[in-house]
Amino acid sequence: MIGFLIQRVLQALMVIVAMSVLVFLGVYAIGNPIDVMIDPASDQALREALIHRYGLDRPLIEQYFVFMNNMLHGDFGESFIYRLPVIGLIWSRFPATLELALTAMMIATCLGIPLGLWAGYKPDSWSAKAIMTFSVLGFSVPTFWVGLLLIMTFAVELGWLPSGGRGPVSNVFGLKLSIGSLEGWSYIILPAFNLALFKLGLLIRLTRAGTIEVMSSDYVRFARAQGLSEGKVVGLHVLKNISIPIVTVFGLELGSTLAFAVVTETVFNWPGMGKLIIDSITVLDRPVMVAYLILVVFLFVLINLVVDLVYGQLDPRIRVKAAS
């Protein structure tokens, strides 16, 4: 177990170093951030002075090592644009993205798995076909378009829900979340549903495929022969056996939702991390871009670690292998 953890941490470090080099090179290749930010009324002397002040005239390798050295001391630097510590800036956006991602994953899971089970359990029924049609829509229709459609329907035409932004926040487990109040929910429900659609389609199809396969296996036949109720057969034996791919996809999707909910956050004006990174990219705010991407790598490594641990719980065979 310990060996496994150490191996994972080492892997993570390597990925982080590789990532930081790539991002640094990439941003360097795009060009000088000062040229994007500078006011058109500036003269040449001011431009030179600014480039010098932000250390952009130094060789790339030196800039990189200064950055890495600071990072190893826990200092990710300050944003060019806001002159605020990057970590504080990202952290202040984190609760908004976290609750949006979790709500979306909850919607996707709570709807997707039961619907997928049903579609796999009765694959020939018309309801199963309807579910499958819906799932295709879920990942083929572009997110921004569905988002706008939701806004037009529920906010503009019906006027039931706000068109965007985040509701009042309250303190939930030490985080500033908006899901603590009913009004907060009125703000989160549309973006969360929009974000959930793709994952919903994916989970339905994944669950259905697994269910169809498992339903024809011997142990289901034996369980039925044993006289177990259908509920127990499906809920206990089938669900447990199809859960490995579902957990894998759930983990990956959670990670990508947290890191890249950009489109939904933009359409619904949700003040999350995705919007921060996009805004930073358009102005080449290098400290924010690099720090953010490094944090994302860290996040993915963490989620994958949790997923691996959950496998062990779900499937004793994996536990045995890891131990040996």
Add this chain to the structure above:
Amino acid sequence: MKLNFKLGGALAAALLLGTALGGAVSAQTLTMGVRAGPDSIDPHWSTLGSQAETLRHVFDTLVMADENLNMKPGLATSWKPVDDTTWEFKIREGVKFHDGSELTAEDVKFSIDRIPVVTGPMSMTIYTKQVKETKVVDKYTLHVITKVAAPTLPNDFIRLFVVSKSVGMDARNEQFNSGKAAIGTGPYKFVSWEPKGDFVVERFDGYWGEKQPWAKVIRKEIPNDPARMAALKSGQVDLVNYVPATDYASMQKDKSVDTFVADSVYFFDLYPNQKETLPKPVKVDGKEITANPLRDPRVREAMDLAIDRKTLVRVVLEGLGRPANQLMPTHFFGGSKNLPERAYDVAKSKKLLADAGYPNGFEIDFFCTNNRLPGDGAMCEALSQMWARAGLKVNANALNGTVFFPAQQKGEFPMWMSGWGTLTGEASYTYGSLVHTADPSTGLGAFNKQGYSNPEVDKLLQEGSRTMDDTKRRALFEKATEISMNDRALIPMVQLQTVWAAKKGALTIPARVDQETLAYEIKPKS
């Protein structure tokens, strides 16, 4: 920062509930859906347009600008040159800061001294670079001594925000963002803000100017165009700025909204690279040639004649623009009323190309942004089609601004299109930077990347920048405008217009040429 966030969120939401569920404009709260906001609450941090626009609610400037960018008294009631290098500013008496202290010349001096210490990458020093030192003569009189004669100093001070001396030299963005140092003399007191989030202010009852109709103002930053328009239609905000051209067309049929259109200071201009050799040679009949055809005035004129500006406005901008014949509005200081409208004549264009030795035209690469100003990418495509009619093969490349600007700075483009806004309302700002020969020693021609150089224009601009007499200076700049435009140092194309929209019959919004959305100029319709 965290406390601030919570307070702002709760307050904004409480107020939002009022407007969203109430459905109508409340006479007390104004909620604005805007495309962009500030980067900091420190007014000396950045020259960003949306930064100035936002902070004008909390801080006043020494000189103010009306909707056509004419100067008017702000915290200074009057100003006059005492000698060639000294400006005297009379400071308004009886002005109170939000903390109750009184404004004096000391605060103004402090603000000028503070700028070089705290300003960021969009450096505010461009507005104080002419200042050598400041002297407090008495409580309400300030002398600003300039390095050389500086007739445009008052124009620069339209962006000189005055902060209270009590905040001290050590206050930085954090102290301002938390509200601790955000002490101004403006019509509204700072309540809360977070980067890219809502900016909330409330009425300051001790304000020296007109009493404000709004008890509370919320600026919600909604950069995504459809999302901003939806926020207006769903009643979440009372007004929006930067209505896209397509929405403007449909809004005119919509009975629930009012629209307000204004000419803006932003122009699309074409930059033909006139250096000895082009960064990428042009091709004639498929073969690269070493000469730069754009150095020939006939070729530049031919390119100009092939541009159908009326069609560009009608098709690309959906009518929201005007054909342009110079780089800024004609009524600005130094703009010329003598220049004719630019003609559209493909036959003449072809003839000029033939005269210049390119009867079969040539092939050239052309660059523009695709995410900075409305219609920029589409404009680029349309232009290359128009030039095709004159026999030129122009390869249009619309790039993201993050890629475009560094490459433009490095001089990698043979020809490009870019937007320019004359934010100070006078010619030296624009012509000094774009058409004067690039000269790092004087700081002139800093953005003259197309390599135009005309000693006569340089002389006029330099003389103008030293002439204190307004009439003489105006004549010099007009002359410089006329010569450089006839030379086609760069080719002006269209002036953009801006649109605001509000709920029907609820508000009056002044049409500002600088595109600023200022709550204190917006009045409820009664």
